[in-house]
Amino acid sequence: MRATVIHGPRDVRVEQVPDPVIHRPTDAVVRVVATCVCGSDLWGYRGVRAPGEPHRIGHEFVGVVEEVGVEVRRVHVGDFVVAPFSISDNTCVHCRHGVHTSCERAAWWGSPDHEGISSDAAQGEYVRVPLADGTLVVTPEHPDAALLPHVLTLTDVLGTGHHAALSAGVHAGSTVAVVGDGAVGLCGVIAARRLGAERIVAFSRHPARQALARRFGATDVVAERGDDGAAAVHDLLDGVGPDAVLECVGTKESMDQALATVRPGGRVGFVGVPAGGPELRVQTMFSSNKGVVGGVAPVRGYIEGLLPDVWAGTIEPGLVFDGTFGLDDIADAYRAMDERTVTKAFVLP
Amino acid sequence: MRATVIHGPRDVRVEQVPDPVIHRPTDAVVRVVATCVCGSDLWGYRGVRAPGEPHRIGHEFVGVVEEVGVEVRRVHVGDFVVAPFSISDNTCVHCRHGVHTSCERAAWWGSPDHEGISSDAAQGEYVRVPLADGTLVVTPEHPDAALLPHVLTLTDVLGTGHHAALSAGVHAGSTVAVVGDGAVGLCGVIAARRLGAERIVAFSRHPARQALARRFGATDVVAERGDDGAAAVHDLLDGVGPDAVLECVGTKESMDQALATVRPGGRVGFVGVPAGGPELRVQTMFSSNKGVVGGVAPVRGYIEGLLPDVWAGTIEPGLVFDGTFGLDDIADAYRAMDERTVTKAFVLP
Numbered sequence: 139m140r141a142t143v144i145h146g147p148r149d150v151r152v153e154q155v156p157d158p159v160i161h162r163p164t165d166a167v168v169r170v171v172a173t174c175v176c177g178s179d180l181w182g183y184r185g186v187r188a189p190g191e192p193h194r195i196g197h198e199f200v201g202v203v204e205e206v207g208v209e210v211r212r213v214h215v216g217d218f219v220v221a222p223f224s225i226s227d228n229t230c231v232h233c234r235h236g237v238h239t240s241c242e243r244a245a246w247w248g249s250p251d252h253e254g255i256s257s258d259a260a261q262g263e264y265v266r267v268p269l270a271d272g273t274l275v276v277t278p279e280h281p282d283a284a285l286l287p288h289v290l291t292l293t294d295v296l297g298t299g300h301h302a303a304l305s306a307g308v309h310a311g312s313t314v315a316v317v318g319d320g321a322v323g324l325c326g327v328i329a330a331r332r333l334g335a336e337r338i339v340a341f342s343r344h345p346a347r348q349a350l351a352r353r354f355g356a357t358d359v360v361a362e363r364g365d366d367g368a369a370a371v372h373d374l375l376d377g378v379g380p381d382a383v384l385e386c387v388g389t390k391e392s393m394d395q396a397l398a399t400v401r402p403g404g405r406v407g408f409v410g411v412p413a414g415g416p417e418l419r420v421q422t423m424f425s426s427n428k429g430v431v432g433g434v435a436p437v438r439g440y441i442e443g444l445l446p447d448v449w450a451g452t453i454e455p456g457l458v459f460d461g462t463f464g465l466d467d468i469a470d471a472y473r474a475m476d477e478r479t480v481t482k483a484f485v486l487p
Numbered sequence: 488m489r490a491t492v493i494h495g496p497r498d499v500r501v502e503q504v505p506d507p508v509i510h511r512p513t514d515a516v517v518r519v520v521a522t523c524v525c526g527s528d529l530w531g532y533r534g535v536r537a538p539g540e541p542h543r544i545g546h547e548f549v550g551v552v553e554e555v556g557v558e559v560r561r562v563h564v565g566d567f568v569v570a571p572f573s574i575s576d577n578t579c580v581h582c583r584h585g586v587h588t589s590c591e592r593a594a595w596w597g598s599p600d601h602e603g604i605s606s607d608a609a610q611g612e613y614v615r616v617p618l619a620d621g622t623l624v625v626t627p628e629h630p631d632a633a634l635l636p637h638v639l640t641l642t643d644v645l646g647t648g649h650h651a652a653l654s655a656g657v658h659a660g661s662t663v664a665v666v667g668d669g670a671v672g673l674c675g676v677i678a679a680r681r682l683g684a685e686r687i688v689a690f691s692r693h694p695a696r697q698a699l700a701r702r703f704g705a706t707d708v709v710a711e712r713g714d715d716g717a718a719a720v721h722d723l724l725d726g727v728g729p730d731a732v733l734e735c736v737g738t739k740e741s742m743d744q745a746l747a748t749v750r751p752g753g754r755v756g757f758v759g760v761p762a763g764g765p766e767l768r769v770q771t772m773f774s775s776n777k778g779v780v781g782g783v784a785p786v787r788g789y790i791e792g793l794l795p796d797v798w799a800g801t802i803e804p805g806l807v808f809d810g811t812f813g814l815d816d817i818a819d820a821y822r823a824m825d826e827r828t829v830t831k832a833f834v835l836p
């Protein structure tokens with residue numbers, strides 16, 4: 139089959155690789171119907187994080203089950219499934235606490251698991267899915283083409299935005315600001331709105347993303363960044379910062395902006411993969427009681443809760459996809475995301 | 488009147504200072520009935536934090552109102568009052584959010600306020616109390632000698648322990664560990680118990696404090712520190728860390744211990760005044776979803792809620808006082824706390 143391999147900075151290639159087969163009785167093999175490129179894929183692509191040896195890449199996919207191991211019970215051949223960006227058994231103590239990313243048997247697409255067996259990654263034609271009963275969520279039906287992008291966001295960005303909002307303690311009536319106008323930040327706006335936030339300020343200087351943020355429920359948009367951005371938000375909110383800030387970038391600057399923006403006693407929900415930081419200003423946190431909660435989003439536990447609103451069209455997170463590419467053109471997809479000519483690239487194998 | 492002045496490292500003196508008078512119509516003058524020495528007073532005393540120019544010290548006192556300004560409404564001459572460790576108006580937006588330490592008119596005992604007028608500090612015979620209606624809480628009656636130490640803890644350590652527990656998200660059924668066996672940590676045990684925690688592990692290697700922690704509700708005591716301490720707690724809890732860790736020290740080592748101990752998805756509630764740190768391990772926080780919430784405790788907002796349990800004797804936080812000193816001997820009180828021969832020094836003017 140064909141699958142994407144990253145060889146080094148700005149060097150992703152579609153190559154012939156072995157077709158996946160069932161390794162363990164708890165595996166399934168899924169035919170990928172749609173995948174995409176994540177902002178965090180760009181850390182390796184840009185060389186911010188060393189990509190290491192050539193390896194398979196991509197961690198977001200939906201598809202159809204082609205084969206299951208003899209111990210797989212919940213997932214059946216022919217099911218349409220959503221695969222979250224981490225592999226988990228959905229039964230261990232950490233999964234029961236809702237922290238599937240810390241599953242005792244957690245593994246990551248394209249990386250070796252605890253026994254050293256590498257899994258496939260998402261940007262390919264087929265994927266062997268370990269712990270299929272735990273990892274995969276079956277949808278009510280096969281989604282049509284229009285629904286497909288929305289469903290695909292359940293694998294990562296929608297759940298990650300939701301995690302930012304929950305981590306920041308967003309609830310009905312909250313005031314919220316969102317740092318980051320990428321797909322995760324935009325999904326953070328959706329999540330804050332869905333949780334009943336009364337006022338949502340999106341930081342963005344990009345007209346199309348500003349418009350999408352407003353469509354998703356942002357009540358205000360602020361173009362300034364850093365302390366100027368924080369001051370602009372305070373001006374909008376009678377001089378007081380918002381109760382909650384969603385940090386959806388992962389740089390020192392974005393975290394500082396989030397901490398400068400949130401009101402005393404408020405919380406920053408952070409989901410941006412820290413790239414060379416961020417360094418937390420502990421004295422600021424202490425003196426103003428600004429909490430920092432979040433991390434790599436345990437989206438597996440959120441899929442069932444978010445799926446009905448996606449299926450019903452109540453929320454339209456798939457609008458974050460503004461470019462569609464064939465698998466053979468995935469290098470173009472990476473380039474477009476790197477150059478920010480698309481927010482998020484939708485990829486059809 | 489006599490009051491305590493810190494001149495430099497290990498140099499506290501009781502001196503004659505001017506009697507306080509009403510400066511503003513919102514002031515009151517309180518005769519101090521009991522005061523004490525705080526662990527955070529030791530940062531200056533030990534020279535960890537530069538003590539600066541000689542200045543008045545002490546931020547915990549209870550007493551009787553002697554005089555009130557013409558605009559004071561809620562507090563009357565003769566009332567017995569609890570003074571929290573920060574001055575606040577109890578009406579601004581931050582106070583209404585429960586973050587009295589970020590009050591728009593916040594000020595600190597012994598320091599200049601926003602207009603440069605210095606207030607008295609607690610370790611003396613009398614104190615001018617700014618914003619008396621906001622700052623002071625009147626007790627139902629004058630407490631007797633037996634109740635006095637318990638009531639005094641409402642000024643700081645009980646509310647601070649309570650803040651750690653709330654910040655860490657402690658609720659009925661929680662598993663909790665407490666880093667720090669000083670007065671705040673011990674009050675953190677009380678608070679966790681009071682909030683319904685099912686399992687409370689106290690870190691302590693000091694027999695008397697271990698015993699007090701158990702009396703306050705600790706179900707287990709761990710003497711090890713650092714990663715060994717974290718591992719010992721995990722052993723007690725079936726290999727899983729506690730839901731919540733109360734960080735009641737304020738060093739890099741104590742914060743690292745707290746982060747190593749808490750389970751994935753759990754929260755560290757931190758109230759130890761950061762002394763030269765702590766540096767937060769952001770990658771640990773991110774990869775395991777370990778949140779850090781807390782800060783300088785807004786105890787003013789907790790006093791009314793905690794007072795009934797103190798008054799009824801349901802909780803006995805005053806047991807943290809294990810040494811009593813006259814004001815003239817306050818240098819001995821500092822020395823005893825510095826040398827850890829007492830947990831917390833009770834001081835009678």
